[in-house]
Amino acid sequence: MNGSDAVLQALDHAGYHLTGPRRAMAQLIAGRQGRFSAEDLVHAAQREGRPVGRATVFRSLEIFEALGLVERVHLARGEHAYVVCDPARHHHHVVCTRCGRSTDVGDIGIDPITRSIEARTGFRVESHRIEFFGLCPECRGEPAARA
Amino acid sequence: MNGSDAVLQALDHAGYHLTGPRRAMAQLIAGRQGRFSAEDLVHAAQREGRPVGRATVFRSLEIFEALGLVERVHLARGEHAYVVCDPARHHHHVVCTRCGRSTDVGDIGIDPITRSIEARTGFRVESHRIEFFGLCPECRGEPAARA
């Protein structure tokens, strides 16, 4: 089953039009393993011979994010990227600092921690951002790289 | 004891010149409670009658960050800001989504969590970004605000 079908189905189900550019976007992100930026998609679409306007890429990503199909992650140096992810489950990501591959880590049991923070600081914690950075299994094995 | 003294001392100790603009910056950040952006400092300096160039503000913040005097945090919507913080202690921040005040929460005991992630995913986790967002004690009490 083509992964892009799921994306299109989600779009349709939420009442969005199934337009050409969106189909293209769906295919592009369905095949991705690691992180990607909006710019990456613009170029990828161009390379595939069905260019999509920059504005449209951002708009689509916004929708995909709202539907929980992709998630925005904030990289180490502050720039950001997207990763495809399993909708509807609370989870976080580990992002490989070398190759960019990312993996869900499921719920890491943050609740007791937020509760202890609330008790200590008096804040009411409403959300959090948690991202882990490191080397994925493949990159661990390789010699210190250039690239 | 003026908090800016500590900043100046750290600068001096690290071999940086103690210039006028840096003194101004030191004073400006020493008094801050919550988060602030580079832009905030530019305006604040201007208001105090000793304007500092934008480039200089960024350069100084970079140095301060390297010295562990301030820390860059990434806000909920992706933009970022700085908070003053206690150098040399592993800790995280809770940032108030209403007023911007921020507080250290010390070490929250993330080690066992990173270890469990390594075991589950095969990644070697080298760093993480953890930020909590919510309402500080003052803002919790107030009626749903404007501004």
Added chain:
DNA sequence: CTCAATCCGAGACTCAGTATCGTTCCGGAC
């Protein structure tokens, strides 16, 4: 005081992301 190294500010530049707007496309109704 002198002098080289450091640092400064002004402003041009970059780059991601947003806003605008006239045109095009989608898809439900008929």
Added chain:
DNA sequence: GTCCGGAACGATACTGAGTCTCGGATTGAG
């Protein structure tokens, strides 16, 4: 199958944070 209004499109201008550059000013060691 055709019509039509709303949704979506692309091109492009704009914005705002952050970086780079460079000639001139400051710092502080000697």
